[in-house]
Structures are given as structure tokens and as C-alpha cells.
Amino acid sequence: MSEPVTADLPRAVPAARPADQPGERTAVSGEDLDLLLLIRSFEQALLDLFSEGRLNGTTHSCLGQEHIPVALRPLLGDADHIFSNHRGHGHYLARFGDPAGLLAEIMGREGAVCNGVGGSQHIHRGRYLSTGVQGESMPVGAGVALHHKRSGDGGLAAVFIGDGTFGEGAVYEALNLAQLWQLPLLVVVENNGIAQSTPASVHTAGTIAGRAAAFGVTYHHVDSVDLSEIRSAVAPLVRAVRETPMPAVVEFSTVRLGPHSKGDDTRDSAALAFAQDRDWYPRYRRLLGDRFDHAEGRQQARVADTVRAVAARPPARWDA
Amino acid sequence: MSEPVTADLPRAVPAARPADQPGERTAVSGEDLDLLLLIRSFEQALLDLFSEGRLNGTTHSCLGQEHIPVALRPLLGDADHIFSNHRGHGHYLARFGDPAGLLAEIMGREGAVCNGVGGSQHIHRGRYLSTGVQGESMPVGAGVALHHKRSGDGGLAAVFIGDGTFGEGAVYEALNLAQLWQLPLLVVVENNGIAQSTPASVHTAGTIAGRAAAFGVTYHHVDSVDLSEIRSAVAPLVRAVRETPMPAVVEFSTVRLGPHSKGDDTRDSAALAFAQDRDWYPRYRRLLGDRFDHAEGRQQARVADTVRAVAARPPARWDA
Amino acid sequence: MPESERVVTNLNRALGALLDKDQRVYVLGEDIGDPYGGAFKVTRGLSTRFPGRVLSTPISESAIAGVAGGLALAGDRPVIEVMFGDFAGLCFDQLYNFAAKSVSMYGHRVPMPMIVRCPVGGNRGYGPTHSQNPQKHFIGIPNLSLWELSPLHDNAVVLDRIMDRGEPAILFEDKTLYSRRMHRDGVISGPLRFDFPGGDGNWARVYVGRPDPADYVIIAPGGLAERAWQAAADLLVEHELTGQVLVPSRLYPVDLEPLLPAVRDAGLICIAEEGVTGGTWGAEVANQLYGRLWADLKRPIRLVSSADSVIPTAPHLEREVLVQSETIYRAVCEALDA
Amino acid sequence: MPESERVVTNLNRALGALLDKDQRVYVLGEDIGDPYGGAFKVTRGLSTRFPGRVLSTPISESAIAGVAGGLALAGDRPVIEVMFGDFAGLCFDQLYNFAAKSVSMYGHRVPMPMIVRCPVGGNRGYGPTHSQNPQKHFIGIPNLSLWELSPLHDNAVVLDRIMDRGEPAILFEDKTLYSRRMHRDGVISGPLRFDFPGGDGNWARVYVGRPDPADYVIIAPGGLAERAWQAAADLLVEHELTGQVLVPSRLYPVDLEPLLPAVRDAGLICIAEEGVTGGTWGAEVANQLYGRLWADLKRPIRLVSSADSVIPTAPHLEREVLVQSETIYRAVCEALDA
Ligand SMILES: Cc1ncc(C[n+]2csc(CCOP(=O)(O)OP(=O)(O)O)c2C)c(N)n1
Numbered sequence A, B: 001m002s003e004p005v006t007a008d009l010p011r012a013v014p015a016a017r018p019a020d021q022p023g024e025r026t027a028v029s030g031e032d033l034d035l036l037l038l039i040r041s042f043e044q045a046l047l048d049l050f051s052e053g054r055l056n057g058t059t060h061s062c063l064g065q066e067h068i069p070v071a072l073r074p075l076l077g078d079a080d081h082i083f084s085n086h087r088g089h090g091h092y093l094a095r096f097g098d099p100a101g102l103l104a105e106i107m108g109r110e111g112a113v114c115n116g117v118g119g120s121q122h123i124h125r126g127r128y129l130s131t132g133v134q135g136e137s138m139p140v141g142a143g144v145a146l147h148h149k150r151s152g153d154g155g156l157a158a159v160f161i162g163d164g165t166f167g168e169g170a171v172y173e174a175l176n177l178a179q180l181w182q183l184p185l186l187v188v189v190e191n192n193g194i195a196q197s198t199p200a201s202v203h204t205a206g207t208i209a210g211r212a213a214a215f216g217v218t219y220h221h222v223d224s225v226d227l228s229e230i231r232s233a234v235a236p237l238v239r240a241v242r243e244t245p246m247p248a249v250v251e252f253s254t255v256r257l258g259p260h261s262k263g264d265d266t267r268d269s270a271a272l273a274f275a276q277d278r279d280w281y282p283r284y285r286r287l288l289g290d291r292f293d294h295a296e297g298r299q300q301a302r303v304a305d306t307v308r309a310v311a312a313r314p315p316a317r318w319d320a
Numbered sequence C, D: 001m002p003e004s005e006r007v008v009t010n011l012n013r014a015l016g017a018l019l020d021k022d023q024r025v026y027v028l029g030e031d032i033g034d035p036y037g038g039a040f041k042v043t044r045g046l047s048t049r050f051p052g053r054v055l056s057t058p059i060s061e062s063a064i065a066g067v068a069g070g071l072a073l074a075g076d077r078p079v080i081e082v083m084f085g086d087f088a089g090l091c092f093d094q095l096y097n098f099a100a101k102s103v104s105m106y107g108h109r110v111p112m113p114m115i116v117r118c119p120v121g122g123n124r125g126y127g128p129t130h131s132q133n134p135q136k137h138f139i140g141i142p143n144l145s146l147w148e149l150s151p152l153h154d155n156a157v158v159l160d161r162i163m164d165r166g167e168p169a170i171l172f173e174d175k176t177l178y179s180r181r182m183h184r185d186g187v188i189s190g191p192l193r194f195d196f197p198g199g200d201g202n203w204a205r206v207y208v209g210r211p212d213p214a215d216y217v218i219i220a221p222g223g224l225a226e227r228a229w230q231a232a233a234d235l236l237v238e239h240e241l242t243g244q245v246l247v248p249s250r251l252y253p254v255d256l257e258p259l260l261p262a263v264r265d266a267g268l269i270c271i272a273e274e275g276v277t278g279g280t281w282g283a284e285v286a287n288q289l290y291g292r293l294w295a296d297l298k299r300p301i302r303l304v305s306s307a308d309s310v311i312p313t314a315p316h317l318e319r320e321v322l323v324q325s326e327t328i329y330r331a332v333c334e335a336l337d338a
């Protein structure tokens, strides 16, 4: 990873949604900025590879949601388990900072983190796991949390799920169990307001907050894209999850900038403009100026190098 | 059925839970009283048959919960679908008043409503259906409600479920759909505070009210055992379910007097005393005096006759 | 001759026709509404043409199946789409214990017409949880029939036939078929021909030149049919072996009768399917054939299925695991010592 | 000789031993805690002896299986009880797409030791949704093994063996077995004897007097074993036919090797199971046997299963549908023209 650079940022001009302005309260570290831009560059490179016909299968980019795993990164330790989902590249990169291993997995090349067997949405490395069936990870995360609770190791299970995944019954079975048994289960909801092609209003009655309340589970809502602000708001909750222990739901209001997978975005221009308007990227760019552009240049170059290197590798091998 | 008899009852002595006193506000009709006591007598007769070794398989008595289907009876019409569950004899008798058909089913004799194939917990007759897998009926009820909504016939789907059944994910999937699509689904929760051997505090985090609120579904709580009081409270809701249309959850706080199925009650005496204390039966009896005893005598005799008659029948025949 | 329509178009048209002629028909599933039209575009245009009866649902496979069961119970005729057949396990209980069981467990027949559409199969690089063939797990459930999409069977006929049974059914659709062309008028391509020997159109028979006599027959469901007839073409060219490929529309209950004349005299019966090994559909068919043809069988029936393995994502690894045309070719050669 | 323990006691003791010797073991399920001890009392006493590791759960089959998957992933060794195996469909996805798949879908082996206990079977008048044998629906899932309770196999050994595979497994337990006695020291009753021919103890062989030569062999899982050896006893008395009953502990993957000497020379192989017809375990076993024994087989393998039907509640109707001792007896007679 590039060297962390921390610098104070000028306070932003007060805006309609001041909480949404990054860097207002605190600095953006170089490490954070690099990571944000690594993820963005990585996802863009993937979409490019797809449109060039150089990738097969499918993939789901996290464009617009990069700040969520970056914000949570310092709050989650090596002992914690992370359960990611189909839209998991940002989660993986925030945990391991390993674009080559991930890209090799997606391209089925040597050095693939799962030997090319899992592909984009089935990754397992240490205490990180993603899988492609929506909702499955919630009870699994509860099981891992039960293990942590009994071992008393202070670890937790963090499960990333989307808004649409609240359609699955397994989510509720797990929330009920986690609260009954007071398990250290941190549910991170990335609410981008859409599931594949279906807007939240068409797939979810009521609210995510209401879902948590139904089970008496502690809930916190995050609207900000400011990493420090998110961290200071969420850190006490994460601590409580570990120490009490207890479950919690943290819902991030976020946006999906790109298609669901590839070339399958049927949203109208107003919906897309709404998403772009809430993207962290232009705000960070505006506030950080040259520093942003330099960092982005570095990460784009890094990703381009990674693509070149990985594409040149031989196919992954797997001894089943 | 015996002739309906309606008489005014003296107001009860004000008690700690005045709402729980039957007959305070209004009269108890003979028809209602007969039905309550038919169900009670039927269930007691079944437990007797079991202990005499004259029934095989399993059964779940609704002792303590008889007033719920009796109260709802005039609110549900022939066009409505009713989904019952394992503890469904009261639901069936309230709808059809047919102890012989039901007993024949349970005993596998001629005249069985499902030819002895379904047995106690799998009954289908007209628009009444019960099945033995917890939670399954909720989405099925939503489907039937969708049919009613589109046909505009003013019918609804009423689904009876217990508190423990809120463990099943299917319940939440159905609540979400029913609210999203505004389906005429009436969820009748018979919360007897226990599931088989597991007290509610061990199987349910949060509340049933919270579950409904999570989806924005209208909710009403009933603590009373007074039929008229229940009816006046619930009738407007049932009307709204039909007319809006929309789903609603009505939760009855109730008690299970008997074992889960047969001989498997592991509750301590305090828990049993609590249940007995909330039973509608002694209260009705206290208030109605001789009238109650006469009615009970009639229903017990009727059930005894039914048992004798059905037991003398040949085995049910089924052409698969 | 103008090019025939794609399989996806044929299926889409069949669903449209079903909706059009019968007000009781619903189509439900995740993201099936316009403009998206479903993950594989099978339902494109239908929600626009039939508003209120073609409904995008939340991600709730169990509830979708349950709602279908409720509609069927109330007299409607729902079709549901499970976006990937791999997720059919999420509605296993509703199909196993409610929809199928309701037909007969109440001691009198309760009609439950409903179709569960499941896009299945691999060779698209979708990975271990999006590429499977779960057909075999649903075999032998009373009152549940299983069907498979094929480029030889017109879907308008198939859907009618299924609905008219009045029982729940699963239609498995090999995802690689959608973009293929339907075959018409008994012609596939080159010398490859097909007909429907049984009369009721359930079994299609593919052959080169003329159907008989056959050194071998391959029984293969729709998803594998093309790979099977490619193998047959290669076997003719390379080894002068003549064979037939028999493709059923209905997988289960198995309807062997129309098949018997064709298979009785074959030197080899090979049953191929893309599902992974163990407890396969082929095992069921083979067992029935052993019982019926014991005296005539020249050698053991050869089953071909994918490896006992998860289905990897990377194409070069996926290919190794899944049945390909060469897998069938090699199996026939091996069994016939060719 | 003192009476041997009941099967339920043996299983309870085995679970206790597992919990006792390995702190990583959990037992989870609905109503399994004391004083209730589970719907069939298999876990009685365990929650008292091992608080915190024997947990009663809400009615959430899918989550219970998911929690088990999570525990296994984190290094624990969970056992779960699905109160009635009929409900296993509710956790089909967790077993199919998570627990089993995780072992191999990440390109490196992920140990997932866990046992799903499923009380199954009929003859108890519990009706169509509480009497089934869903074994067959779980055959052929890579990295998922299937086992069956038997009165001949000591459960302490069986549970260890399963856990040591490091992969998810389902243990099917015929409910009628619980109240039966375990058989020990090679003796069943009267002249009925048993041994374990394979060496590893997976296959038990039951015979009258001496094992060979056999006019027929019956292969039957634990739930049906007693019905099978009753049939064998009757076949000896009524028709002087000598036979063996072969009872596996592990149903799948099928381990045929130890069986081959015994079955090769038999005049008939009959495979019996209580599950309803179609896509059965027997079809899988038979197919493997056809492949291995083609030259030696005297006649087609005979499959015996319950009718293609829901399982009625009334005992007289239920009896008709389910495989009984006489069903097996008649099948053998018919096949041998006796
Ligand atoms: C059980 C299941 N059903 C359907 C799908 C297909 N699918 C993949 S992602 C997705 C949408 C998920 O929406 P959401 O949870 O909001 O996450 P997002 O894609 O917005 O990040 C769907 C329907 C799936 N993977 N698993």
C-alpha cells in the first residue's frame, strides 16, 4: 500500500446536507484516500475489461459504495469475521488491499485467491467469506458470532447485506436468534435503494430501522460519506457489539452508480442523476483538489499494472 | 346446532383486568356459548381417547384458546379463506360446526372430512385449509389474498399462527409482500406464550407488535376473552382488510391449558396456574351460572354421542 | 426459409399466449417486470401487456412459491420464475410439503396448477451457486412433475400441457439454450433430422439421415441435447456409428413406453445429463429401463453426468467439470469399444 | 445377558460422549433442552450436562442450519436436530449452497464438520407432513454425506466417523427405531445373527444360521432393516430361501466394495427403503451395482419402496402405502418365482 498521508482539509462551504461533506470535521488520511480510489479504479477497470470482452461470467461493481468498507476498516480487526456478498470487491480490497489476488480470481489466473473456483462472488480468505446466495450469510454470521461469544475473544461477525436482501426470510430468523442469544453480530446494510432492477419502494414495505426495532436490535443510520464522521458515530456501537456482546444493525444510505452487473441498468436519467449526486467521489475531489487527482492517478496506474500483470499470467490451477 | 339463546348478563364485579371479564358489556348468545363448549368438550374427549389408547398418531388441543375462532366467526364469511394450523380443531368447529366429520378424520373412520388421509392437522374443506408445517400458510395466504384482491370479491385470507411460528422466515417474507401489494390478509396470532416446550421469552426477541410495525402493517392487540368486546374491537379492522384492501395483524394474548400434543407438558405449576387463571372457562361459568352448566352438559353429551357414533363406523376409505 | 426464432423468444411468446388466453394466469418473480424483463429476459414485455398479472417480487423465493400455491388453491394458474434454479432449495419446502402435497393429502383431489420456471446449468462462468442442475433433487415427489426446456419442443404446447395436469410442475431451462434457435419442420442442420416418435410429442428423436437401426441411443434432456447430437454427428464421422438422440420434454414421471421400440435393439443406451454425479435423473431412467428391457440389453446402460464437484467459475476449470459433447462422445466410444 | 439399551439411549449416550470429549461440539435444535429433551427425547439430559452448548432454538430450520454452518466455519463441530426430517426442505439451501459447497467452492478445502439429525419415517400415524423419508432428495450433493441410524451400528462410532470427515452430513433416524433395542455381539434374536463384513464396520450383514450361500440379498438402510430381516426369516421358513440383509451406516457416497463378494453370487439383489418411489437411493445403488456386476447378475435388481403417494394419517391407510415386511417378502418371492 502507498504511504499514509494525512493532512488537514479546509472546512467545506456549508451545504444543504452538511453531514454529507467529507473532511469537514477531520482529515482524510492518505491511506483512506488511496483505498477509496483503489476500489473505484479497480471496479472501473473491471467494467472496461467486460466491455472489451476480456472477462466472462458476471460481476457486480460497488461503484458509489466504496466508502463503506473503507470507513469500517479500522473498526474491524483480524479476529473478526467478515461476510461479504455479490457486491464484495470493496469489502475484499478494504480488508486485504490485494487487487492482484482478486483480479486473478475474477480472471481465473494464477495467484487467484480461490484458484479461480469461486470467482467474483465466492471468496474465502482467512476470516473473510463471500457467497452468491442472498441472505444465507445472516444465520451463518450468527453462528460465527456464537463461536466468538463463547470463546470470549472479543471478535464479532460483520455481515454486509443490501436492502433487497431483506426480502429473504433468513435475515429475520438470524436477527431473532442474534438478539435472543445476544450475539456479537454486526449487520452492515448497504442500502442503495435498489435490488437489481427493483427499487426499494417495490421490494421493501416499512423500513430497515423498523426491521431492527421489531427484534429489539440496536440500530444506527448513516447518511454521511465522511469517513471520520462515520467512524466516530459507529465506533461506540461496534465496541458495544463486541463487549456486551449484542447484535446491531448499521444502515448506510448509499447509491449504486453502475449497472447491477454489466450493461443491465434500466434506471431513468433522474434516478441516475440522483445516484451521481450522492456519490462520495466528486465531493472528495472538490475538497481535496490536486491531492485527490494525484492519488487517483497512482491508483489507476496501480490497477492498470495489475491488469497487465494478471492478464499475462497462466490460467489458475485447481486440484479438486 | 342448538338454538341461539341471548340473555343479558349481570355486570361483573370490577376486577384487576376488567377487560378480561366476559359478558360485561354485552350478552353471550346461546350459539356462542354452545360453540365455546362444543370445542372444549371435543378437545377434552380427544385427550380422553388418547389416554385410553383409542387414538393413534398425534393431536394438539386448543384448550384455553376456544374463544378466538368463536369471536372471529361472525366476522368471517363463506367467501373468505381460512388457514389453520396444527392446533386447529377450534378453527374447524367454529367454521363448520361438524364434530363428527372432524372426529372421523382424527379416528380414520367413514365420514372423515379428508378420508382419514390428512388427520388432525391436514384438513381441507371448501375454503378452509390446515397443514402441519409451521409458517407455510403465510405466503400461501398472501397468494389467496392476491386472488381476492384482483377478483374484487371482498374476500380475505385469514391465517392463524402461533407465537412460536414467528421463528419462521416465511412469516416475514409474507408480511412484506402483503403490505407491499396491499393484500387482504388477516393474520390472527394466537400468542399462548409458548411453542411446544419453549417459552416465548426464549423463542422471540422483541414483540409481535414490533413485527407488524416493521412492515408498516396495521396491528391490533386483544387481551379480552369477551366475545362482544373482541368483535367490536376487531370488526372495523376486518372491514378495512376487506375494503381497503390491506393486511392486518391481530394478536390475541391467550393460554394453552393442555399439553403441546399429548402428555408432553413440562411446565411448572406456576406456569400452569398462570394459564388456568387466564382461561375464559371459569369466568364464563361464574358469570353464566346454571345456563353455562346446562349448555356444557348438552355439548358434552353431544360430543359423547359423536364419539360413540364415529367409533362404531368402519375405517375410512381412500382411493388414492 | 427464414431463420427460426430464438428459444427465449419462443418461451416468451408462449408465456404471453398463456396470459392472453387465460385470465387466471399470473407470472411472478424477481425483476421480471419491464423494462428489465427478468435476468434472462424471458418475461420481457409481459408486465406491460398484462399489468397486475405479471409482478416483480421482492427477493423471497419461499414466499413466491407460497404465493403461487395460494393462487393455485384459489383457482388461478401461476407461473413463477426462480431467477437461478440453484435457489430452488429456498422454496423446496413450499413445493414439497405444500404445493405438491396439497393435490392429494386432503383425501380428495385439490387441483394445484402451477409452473416453477428454473433457469439452470453452467457453461456461462457464473460460478458454483449460479450454475447447477438441481433437477435430481426434485424427483419422486408425488404430484410434482418435472420438465425441461428444449430447442425441439414448442413451449406454447408444453406450457398448456403442464397447466392442464392441474398439478405443480418445475420447468428447468438450460440458460445456454435461450440464445439458441428453435428447430422446426424436422430439420436441425445438415443431415441432422428430428421427429416425435411417441405420438404425444413428448419425446423428440434426433438422428442423422434415417433413424434406424442404431448402434446406440443417447437419452438427453433439452439442455444437453445439442451436445448429444454433436457427439452423434462426430461418432458417425469418426467411427461410422449410427445413433439416435432422444430428448424428453417431461423428465418425470418418466414416460418410457414410446421409447421402448427405439431403445430395445440399440447396442448401447447412454443417458446423459449436465447435473453432477450421484442420484441422477439418469439413474432413475436407467433403472426403469433395466426392469423393462432386461432380456434385450446388450450391455449396462451408460450414465454420463458432470463430475462429483462444485462448478468452478473460471471457464477452463468449469469446462472440465461439466459434461461436454466430447464427454458423451468418449462415453459411447468407451462403452462400444470403438 | 442383560437387555441391551434402546436405540434412543445409545444415540443420547453417543451425543453426550461427543459433547464430553470435544469442547467444540454443540447440539442445537427446537425444544431439545431439558426437561423436554427434544420431541423424541434424543437429547434428554444434555442441556443440563452441557449448558451453553446444547441450545433450544426458535422454530427456524433455515437459521439453525446456517448457525451450524457458521460454527463449523469457525472451527466448532455442531450437531443440529431438525425435529421432523420432513422439514429439512426448509434448510435445503443452507445445506446445498452453503455448508456442503463451502468445503470445496473456495478452491481450497474448508473443513465444515457438522451433523444434521433428521428423525424420519412413518408407521406412527403422524400424517403426510411428518412421516416422510427425504433421504433421496439429498443424494449427489458434492461434500454432503448421508447416514442412517440403525440398531446394529453403535452411534458413538458413527458420530465420530462422521465428524472426522470434516464435511457436513445428514443422519436420518427412523423414528420407529428409537424405542427398539440395540443388537450386540452378533446376535439379533433366535437364529438371526449379524457381522460386519467390510472391516470398517460400515456394512452390517444379517443372516440366519450362516451367511452363505445366499439365494438373495436384501440391501436396506437401518430404518427398514428389521422389516427386511423379518422378511428373510419368513422366506426361510415358508420357501426355504436363504438370504442376507445388508445394512449400511453410510448411505451416500455408496461404498460398494465390501459388498461385492456377498452380492456377486446371489440369485437376486433386492434394495428396499421406506421412501416413496421415484429417484430413490435404491436406484443409485442399483445403478452402481449394474455397472460393477453386469456379467454376474442373474436378474434385474429389484427395488422396493413405498407407493408413489402421500403418507396418509389413518393407520390402516398408512400401512398400505409404506413398505412393510410383507412388501419385501412378496418382492423377493415374485422376483425368484417362489
Ligand atoms: C437467493 C437469491 N435470490 C436472487 C439472487 C439474484 N440477485 C443477486 S443480487 C440481487 C439483488 C440484491 O439486491 P440488494 O440486496 O439490494 O444488493 P445490491 O445488489 O443492491 O447491492 C439479486 C436479486 C441471489 N443472488 N440470491
Ligand SMILES: Cc1ncc(C[n+]2csc(CCOP(=O)(O)OP(=O)(O)O)c2C)c(N)n1
Residues within 6 Å of the ligand: B086, B087, B132, B133, B134, B135, B161, B162, B163, B164, B165, B166, B190, B192, B194, B195, B196, B256, D030, D059, D061, D083, D087, D090
Ligand atoms: C416448520 C416446522 N417446524 C417445527 C414444527 C414442530 N412443531 C409443531 S407445533 C410447534 C410449536 C408451535 O408453536 P406456536 O406457533 O406458538 O403454536 P402453538 O403450538 O403454541 O399453538 C412446533 C415446533 C413444525 N410443525 N413445523
Ligand SMILES: [Mg+2]
Residues within 6 Å of the ligand: A162, A163, A164, A190, A191, A192, A193, A194, A195, A196
Ligand atoms: Mg440494493
Ligand SMILES: [Mg+2]
Residues within 6 Å of the ligand: B162, B163, B164, B190, B191, B192, B193, B194, B195, B196
Ligand atoms: Mg404458542
